[in-house]
Amino acid sequence: MEIYFSDYFNVTPKQLNDYGAFNVSLINDLPLFIDPFLLFNSTKPEYKKQHERIIQYLAFLRDKSTAHIVSSGLLHAWYRFPEVKQNWFGFSRVGNKGLGLRDDFGNSLHKNLAAIFPDFGDEKITQGSHLEKLCLIKDGVGKDKISDFTTNLIKEYLLEYTQNFAIKYISKNLREKIIVDKVKFNFATETWERGTFDLPFYIEDYVLLTPKDILTKDELWINKDDLYNDYSNIPFAIPNNQLRAEIDNYFRSVLPRRPKAQDYRTAISMVINKYPVILDYYILYKEKDGNRAVSVSSQRVALAEQQYVQQIKELSELLRKRSGFYQSEGHTYEDSLTRVNFLKDVIENKDGYKLFYIKGEPIEREVDLQILYRLTWFATESDVNREVNNGRGPVDFKISKGSKNATIVEFKLASNTQLERNLQKQVEIYQKASDAQSAIKVIIYFTLPEFFRVKRILKRLKLENDPNVILIDARKDNKPSASRA
Numbered sequence: 001m002e003i004y005f006s007d008y009f010n011v012t013p014k015q016l017n018d019y020g021a022f023n024v025s026l027i028n029d030l031p032l033f034i035d036p037f038l039l040f041n042s043t044k045p046e047y048k049k050q051h052e053r054i055i056q057y058l059a060f061l062r063d064k065s066t067a068h069i070v071s072s073g074l075l076h077a078w079y080r081f082p083e084v085k086q087n088w089f090g091f092s093r094v095g096n097k098g099l100g101l102r103d104d105f106g107n108s109l110h111k112n113l114a115a116i117f118p119d120f121g122d123e124k125i126t127q128g129s130h131l132e133k134l135c136l137i138k139d140g141v142g143k144d145k146i147s148d149f150t151t152n153l154i155k156e157y158l159l160e161y162t163q164n165f166a167i168k169y170i171s172k173n174l175r176e177k178i179i180v181d182k183v184k185f186n187f188a189t190e191t192w193e194r195g196t197f198d199l200p201f202y203i204e205d206y207v208l209l210t211p212k213d214i215l216t217k218d219e220l221w222i223n224k225d226d227l228y229n230d231y232s233n234i235p236f237a238i239p240n241n242q243l244r245a246e247i248d249n250y251f252r253s254v255l256p257r258r259p260k261a262q263d264y265r266t267a268i269s270m271v272i273n274k275y276p277v278i279l280d281y282y283i284l285y286k287e288k289d290g291n292r293a294v295s296v297s298s299q300r301v302a303l304a305e306q307q308y309v310q311q312i313k314e315l316s317e318l319l320r321k322r323s324g325f326y327q328s329e330g331h332t333y334e335d336s337l338t339r340v341n342f343l344k345d346v347i348e349n350k351d352g353y354k355l356f357y358i359k360g361e362p363i364e365r366e367v368d369l370q371i372l373y374r375l376t377w378f379a380t381e382s383d384v385n386r387e388v389n390n391g392r393g394p395v396d397f398k399i400s401k402g403s404k405n406a407t408i409v410e411f412k413l414a415s416n417t418q419l420e421r422n423l424q425k426q427v428e429i430y431q432k433a434s435d436a437q438s439a440i441k442v443i444i445y446f447t448l449p450e451f452f453r454v455k456r457i458l459k460r461l462k463l464e465n466d467p468n469v470i471l472i473d474a475r476k477d478n479k480p481s482a483s484r485a
Helices: 013-019 036-040 045-067 072-079 103-116 133-137 143-153 155-169 224-229 241-254 261-274 277-288 290-321 332-349 352-356 366-375 419-433 448-460
Strands: 032-034 175-186 191-200 215-217 383-385 397-400 406-413 438-445 469-473
Touching: 013 155, 032 143, 036 045, 036 143, 036 290, 045 072, 045 103, 045 143, 072 103, 103 133, 133 143, 133 224, 133 277, 143 155, 155 175, 155 191, 215 290, 224 261, 224 277, 241 261, 261 277, 277 290, 290 352, 290 366, 332 352, 332 366, 332 397, 332 406, 332 438, 332 469, 366 397, 366 406, 366 438, 406 419, 419 438, 419 448, 438 448, 448 469
Parallel strands: 406 438, 438 469
Antiparallel strands: 032 215, 175 191, 383 397, 397 406
């Protein structure tokens, strides 16, 4: 079954590994991201060059933002980029089509450039300039947008990186010469230029390879959560005693007498607004610990390979051996339920629970179950999509064969604090707002207390015997092979 880059393009995982590239899935995005700090902190000249190009482009945008009013057309040309879906990384649970960098990101970056990056190339506190500083100031600018922007700005490098591998290892009949837009920025003409590349070609589009050592999982090295969580360490990095004392005094003055967790975050936010220089000291704090960024990201990517490549390959083998599994032509409800129950059987009875454990510890993430479920629909005639956001938020999957044959499938962790509310209202609301005729709710639990909690919720909601509510037991302490896990 052709799931990964190596499967479709007839190369070995070892060839990709030796080249340093991640063996991406060609079914759906994997939750990995390019971290620009790994370019900045690298000892590889080609990576440092890419980071310098990012900063050069941001400096150009900053200068334009302060020199004159930028027209809407230039804002679109300079700030708005599509997601580089061809690298198959991101948050898409079905396929590889993300939203890319829309007007809100461009407008925010344009508005904040002068304030965030006033001293490009002449930093007084940090060792360098960092795009990630934007996510410390602007809500809603997370790792996905920073990664998308970085990917677009180093796209020429990724295209050449992929082309070099493709020419050496991939058959000509699996490659195409592609004209790619927005490859390189011409600072003389102030326009983005196209380029032509010989690339791996899959289902009417090219595929990009990405070096593993610039990828991370979960969070970028410089991120807002770390800023808040590590705040107590940051003032100690400020050498100016008076400034440090003023910041500490202001922080204490805005805290209530008996602060709760949210009060601390509010106080930190107020400190940042009053003393934005603290962001530079936070970045300096992260720069000084840069070698750990490499180690942490490497470990995270290795675990992602184990979880999303090695372990899913084992599941795909089980699917392949199941005769006729992908040829079902029934109603989407029966097909959806069959696949949920297949996953339930694999997880509970065929060591599939190991997919959710790393070094013996459970990785409790709904997205992992969603990726597995998407795999079970590979090569079917049904349309498998993440439900369109109708104002109430998207559900996990909508399986359809025409307007009168559609089913919604929603996955939840038993530990989810909103589980009862979700079971009571959410799927029915989504169902009414779409054209789906039926809905299935899947709940996965990892401990006996979680199981008992779910049972109590189901009893209160009178859903104990509802055939559309499926519980999946992912505990490892009750499996026959647990001693060997």
